[in-house]
Amino acid sequence: MTDWVGREEGPGGDRASVREAFSLLAHDIRLDIVLALLENWAAVCTEPQSYSDLMDAVGMRDSGKFNYHLDKLRGVYVEQVEDGYVPTASAVALYRTVLAHRPTETTTEAGELDEPCPHCGGTLVEQYERSFFTLDCTDCDSWELLTYVFPRNGLRDRTGRERYRAVESRADYHTGLARTGQCPFCAGPVTFHFDPEDVEGTPPLVGMTCDICTWHVDVTLLTPLRFVPRVAAALLDLGIEPPVIEADTIVEMTGEIRSEEPFRVALDVTSEAGTVTVVADDDLVVQSVEVTVE
Ligand SMILES: [Zn+2]
Ligand SMILES: [Zn+2]
Incomplete structure (x- = not known):
């Protein structure tokens, strides 16, 4: 089986165990047990609950029945440790x-922002659909400024620029972590895709896919690479600072696949002060950074 991102076995490979995990919760007593363990949960700061405390917490007297349901949850939602x-x-x-994605009163309608596009001064339009936040400019060319999955909860107390900066920052840090080969959601291995058309596009893009869960992004090559300290330092020398959306000091970004064996991809980031050239391999490990001052 091959899914849309080309994995041989997607999350569907574990369908039976996923199904079993969800169906376990379709019972009041089991749900009460899981919630009793979760409601005051603060990771390792929380003391384990003893068998009798847990039984009290869900208001049960029949030990046999309680034990039957607790046993079903064991391993999937409940873990027995030394003290409970x-x-x-x-x-x-x-x-x-x-909690993160629960419905809130947040406006999720598409809407125009009060502030202008940082690139062209045009009109910015935001949209929240299918858990994805999207920022578009009505005047910039084709490319969406930003689109990324974002918990609805994070939109609640933010408006306008605060919102898109929050989404951009989340996407950036996730991408920075993914560059190290680790999925920001499941910690699984991440594979990079260098489609020549995307790499040579405007802006130059790289694809990142988690081999385990469904996380996938296409981002500018600059986004993950700027987390490498010597790349960040070189950019700063030319006055280029994140966030990338508002980095109006960037005049141009171009990408190129320099060689296949060994694989080398090059990114040029140009500001009015000069150009930073970053060369990386197929794991996005930086091979060289050069600064050319105008
Ligand atoms: Zn624009
Ligand atoms: Zn993952």
Whole structure:
């Protein structure tokens, strides 16, 4: 089986165990047990709950029945440790995800922003759909300024520029982590894709895909590379500072695949002060950084 990002076995490979995990929660007593463990959860700062405390917390007297349901949850949502019971990482992750994406009063309609596009002074339009925040300019060419999955909760107290900066910052740091070969969501291995058309596009792009979960992004080559200290230092020499969307000091970015064996991709970032040339391999490990001053 090959999915849309070309993985041989996607998350669907574990369908039976995923199905079992979700179906376990379709029972009041089991749900009460999981929530009793999660509601005051603060990671290692939380003491495990003893068998009897947990039984009290869910208001049960029938030990046989309680034990039957606790046993079903064991390993999937509940872990037995020396002093009692704690939620598993999977239970905590699910709980956090529900909190982060729960419905709120946040406006999710497409709307025009009050501030102008930092590139061209045009009109900025934001949209939130299918958990993706998108920022577009009505006057810049084709390329969306920003689109990334963002928890609805994060939009609640932010407006206008604060919103897109929050989304950009989240996307940037995730991408910076992914450059080290680690998925920001599941810690699985990340594969990089260098499609010559994308690399030579405006702006030059690299694809990043997690081999385990469904995380995938196409980002400018600059976004992950700027987390490498010597690249950041070289950019700063030419007055280029993140966030990238508002880096109006960037005049031009061009990319090129310099060689296939060994694989080398080059990125030129030009400001009025000069050009930074970064050469990286197929793992986005930086091979060289050169600064040419105008
Ligand atoms: Zn614009
Ligand atoms: Zn992943």
